[in-house]
Amino acid sequence: QSVLTQPPSxxxxxxxxxxxxxxGSSSNIGxxxxxxxxxxxxxAPKVLIYSDKHRPSGVPDRFSASKSGTSASLAISGLQPDxxxxxxxxxxxxxxxxxxxGGGTTLTVL
Amino acid sequence: xxxxxxxxxGFVQPGGSLRLSCAxxxxxxxxxxxxxxxxxxxxxxEWVAALSGSGGxxxxxxxxxxxxxxxxxxxxxxxxxxxNSLTADDTAVYYCAKDYSSMPVAGTGDHWGQGVLVTVxx
Numbered sequence: 001q002s003v004l005t006q007p008p009s010x011x012x013x014x015x016x017x018x019x020x021x022x023x024g025s026s027s028n029i030g031x032x033x034x035x036x037x038x039x040x041x042x043x044a045p046k047v048l049i050y051s052d053k054h055r056p057s058g059v060p061d062r063f064s065a066s067k068s069g070t071s072a073s074l075a076i077s078g079l080q081p082d083x084x085x086x087x088x089x090x091x092x093x094x095x096x097x098x099x100x101x102g103g104g105t106t107l108t109v110l
Numbered sequence: 111x112x113x114x115x116x117x118x119x120g121f122v123q124p125g126g127s128l129r130l131s132c133a134x135x136x137x138x139x140x141x142x143x144x145x146x147x148x149x150x151x152x153x154x155x156e157w158v159a160a161l162s163g164s165g166g167x168x169x170x171x172x173x174x175x176x177x178x179x180x181x182x183x184x185x186x187x188x189x190x191x192x193x194n195s196l197t198a199d200d201t202a203v204y205y206c207a208k209d210y211s212s213m214p215v216a217g218t219g220d221h222w223g224q225g226v227l228v229t230v231x232x
Contacts, residue, residue: 002154035217037155044205044222045147045155051216088155092215098171099145099157099218 003028004089006102013110017077020105022089023070028100030070032092036063039086039104048087049074076107084109112136112221114206119226126196126230132189132206132223139187140164143209145218146180146191148202149225158204159191160214169214196230203227 005023012018022034036049047056049065052072065074072091076083089102118130132144146158159180160169168180179192189206203225210216 032215033217035219037219039155044225045219046222047219050210050220056220086154090155090157090217090219092217096172098169099160099214101155101157104154 002103003093003096003100004091004102006087006089006105008103009106009108011108011110012076012079014079014081016079017075018079018107019076020074020087020089020107022072022074022102024072024091024100025070027095028070028091028093029067029072031094034065034067034072034089034091036065036072036074037088037090039088040084041086045088079109081109083107112208114208114221114223116204116206116223116226119204119228121229121231122196123232124197124230127192127194128196128228130191130193130204130206130226130228132191134187134189134206134208137208139182140184141212142220143212143214143218144182144189145207145209145214146178146189147205147207147218149205150199150202156202157218160209160218161189162214163212167213193228196228198230201228201230 033051037045039045093100145160206223207218208221
């Protein structure tokens with residue numbers, strides 16, 4: 001069981017907006033920054049969002065993220081077929097003194 | 111261009127050992143913390159260990175304390191993961207990743223290696 005809780009699956013149709021939640025606690029999301037990663041099957045993960053809400057260069061602005069208290073969320077607008085992938089949140093945990101990941105959310109574009 | 115290239119994976123028998131390497135280029139290696147993350151077949155990402163840029167601060171997930179050792183050679187821009195007492199449950203793809211700062215608390219994954227497969231089987 002992961003320290004950060006994500007829904008196992010999400011779906012949407014092309015053009016729709018989808019959000020993926022990530023729930024934690026005061027020792028991780030509540031006090032540390034959250035990163036989001038996209039992983040296409042059989043490839044290495046790629047960072048989508050770092051430091052809660054910042055997009056690396058090259059990541060489309062269709063991807064955005066927010067954080068409130070001990071929860072964070074990733075939003076994908078204008079859903080595209082290429083967005084089909086697994087999405088993970090992660091944050092440092094002060095109690096565990098280590099990085100914790102969410103269990104991952106598999107996004108299906110219908 | 112930042113590049114991370116893992117090597118050292120392969121087949122190993124239960125109880126055996128393996129040493130993974132991650133050769134880094136394209137950035138000031140000693141300035142950044144580095145992390146190992148693994149992914150067992152069909153499962154999610156699992157943090158293994160992290161090391162500060164200087165190598166003076168080391169962090170392990172509880173599952174790996176005492177069995178795995180993370181280290182780095184800043185003169186050769188290389189990160190290592192020594193794995194001992196391996197079991198079938200350690201079969202996974204192991205990724206090295208560059209962190210966002212000299213300490214791992216800011217998170218990892220600024221850049222990732224391509225991953226290296228470790229298979230533990232008799």
